Amino acid sequence: MKRMSEEEYVNNGGNLCPVCESDTTQTGEKAFETVVLFWEMDCFNCGANWDERYELVGYHINEPIKEEEEESPPPAFHIGMRFSQEGGDEEYLLAQVEKNKVALVGLNQGNRFNDPVEVCMPHHITPDEWERITSDDEFTLIE
Numbered sequence: 287m288k289r290m291s292e293e294e295y296v297n298n299g300g301n302l303c304p305v306c307e308s309d310t311t312q313t314g315e316k317a318f319e320t321v322v323l324f325w326e327m328d329c330f331n332c333g334a335n336w337d338e339r340y341e342l343v344g345y346h347i348n349e350p351i352k353e354e355e356e357e358s359p360p361p362a363f364h365i366g367m368r369f370s371q372e373g374g375d376e377e378y379l380l381a382q383v384e385k386n387k388v389a390l391v392g393l394n395q396g397n398r399f400n401d402p403v404e405v406c407m408p409h410h411i412t413p414d415e416w417e418r419i420t421s422d423d424e425f426t427l428i429e
């Protein structure tokens with residue numbers, strides 16, 4: 287019997303013994319060699335042993351890529367900004383009162399809204415720091 291050509295082997299979908307054309311074959315070890323996969327095959331009928339070769343031919347994307355939602359960063363407050371408190375008429379200045387410590391200071395009464403809070407960068411208050419500075423009260427930036 288004439289052995290199958292590689293093309294015939296592929297056209298048969300593989301797995302048929304290329305020597306005796308039996309389908310009583312078994313797949314064995316897989317081995318990658320860069321972009322080629324060798325899959326060892328055995329024929330139970332005639333005892334032939336061969337490798338199926340699989341080559342990387344490209345790729346196909348199945349699902350649309352999810353666009354990452356752009357999250358606008360919360361506005362960064364900094365010292366020098368003025369705020370009003372919900373329901374109050376006092377204006378507060380976000381002021382540096384010690385090195386790296388800021389507090390909201392009332393512009394009319396001069397009282398501090400809260401104890402000074404240590405911050406990393408007085409020119410860029412993080413949301414966490416702002417929460418502590420305001421005791422989580424509602425302050426509105428005066429433009």
Ligand SMILES: [Zn+2]
Nearest residue numbers: 303306329332
């Ligand atoms: Zn065979």
